[in-house]
Amino acid sequence: MPLDTRHSTLPAMPALHLLGTGAALSDPHRTTTMLAVSDDASPANTLVVDCGGDVLQRLQACGRSIDEVDGLIVTHAHMDHASGFPLFMEKIWLDGRDRPIPVCGIEPARAQAQRLWDAFAPVHEGWDGIPPIDWRTVPHEHGAPVWTQAPWAVTAAPVDHGDTANVGLRFEHAGGDGVLAYSCDTAPTSSVVDLAQGADVLVHEANGVGDGHSTAAGAAEVAAEAGVDRLLLVHLPPGDKRDALREARQVFPHTDLGAELGTYAW
Numbered sequence: 065m066p067l068d069t070r071h072s073t074l075p076a077m078p079a080l081h082l083l084g085t086g087a088a089l090s091d092p093h094r095t096t097t098m099l100a101v102s103d104d105a106s107p108a109n110t111l112v113v114d115c116g117g118d119v120l121q122r123l124q125a126c127g128r129s130i131d132e133v134d135g136l137i138v139t140h141a142h143m144d145h146a147s148g149f150p151l152f153m154e155k156i157w158l159d160g161r162d163r164p165i166p167v168c169g170i171e172p173a174r175a176q177a178q179r180l181w182d183a184f185a186p187v188h189e190g191w192d193g194i195p196p197i198d199w200r201t202v203p204h205e206h207g208a209p210v211w212t213q214a215p216w217a218v219t220a221a222p223v224d225h226g227d228t229a230n231v232g233l234r235f236e237h238a239g240g241d242g243v244l245a246y247s248c249d250t251a252p253t254s255s256v257v258d259l260a261q262g263a264d265v266l267v268h269e270a271n272g273v274g275d276g277h278s279t280a281a282g283a284a285e286v287a288a289e290a291g292v293d294r295l296l297l298v299h300l301p302p303g304d305k306r307d308a309l310r311e312a313r314q315v316f317p318h319t320d321l322g323a324e325l326g327t328y329a330w
């Protein structure tokens with residue numbers, strides 16, 4: 065039985081939940097790449113990253129609750145990262161939330177979420193008690209603060225996603241020295257090497273060859289250069305990934321494919 069640390073004085077233990085591990089088009093069991101971090105030492109502090117699908121259903125499928133969500137980070141304006149925002153809002157409203165919901169992102173991502181929500185205005189303008197959206201614009205620059213409320217310190221850095229403005233994220237846990245880095249969608253870039261410096265876990269995309277994306281081996285080179293402990297590959301294309309994983313492990317042995325709905329300590 066998992067240890068319940070919510071009411072104990074045990075050291076806080078941050079967890080990563082891979083709510084989706086697929087590319088926009090992926091395997092039947094993988095949805096779009098979305099993730100969350102939680103810390104059971106204190107309540108309602110879960111941060112969710114991206115909502116290209118039904119992200120709150122995926123959170124529940126990881127054994128978590130909608131009520132524990134403290135904020136949403138939207139990384140960039142692409143459909144497979146932002147299009148589920150109106151559904152996210154509908155669900156937190158139906159769940160009975162009344163406190164504001166912080167939504168953080170660089171301007172193009174924040175504006176995309178706002179447009180998507182506004183597109184449904186004829187539906188939701190008559191709803192009572194929708195939680196206020198606390199829009200928070202993140203500067204598109206290295207080290208930009210995204211979240212400063214304990215137990216998380218989250219910073220962003222621009223990454224190389226072709227013509228689309230996008231950021232990777234670094235999560236530092238206040239309860240210790242735990243560090244998690246997330247590349248988001250990007251070609252291999254020194255920006256993620258900097259962002260992931262010394263991280264316990266690097267979650268890196270491995271969409272494959274293409275403008276603004278990485279191969280698994282390219283992700284492994286970033287992991288090796290950053291000196292991380294572990295690499296998890298996400299944003300996975302459909303089909304057999306054994307060759308890609310083998311190539312990545314030749315560069316960085318502690319590499320795994322991200323498990324759909326997997327939970328990892330960091």
Ligand SMILES: [Zn+2]
Pocket residue numbers: 140142145225228249
């Ligand atoms: Zn993208």
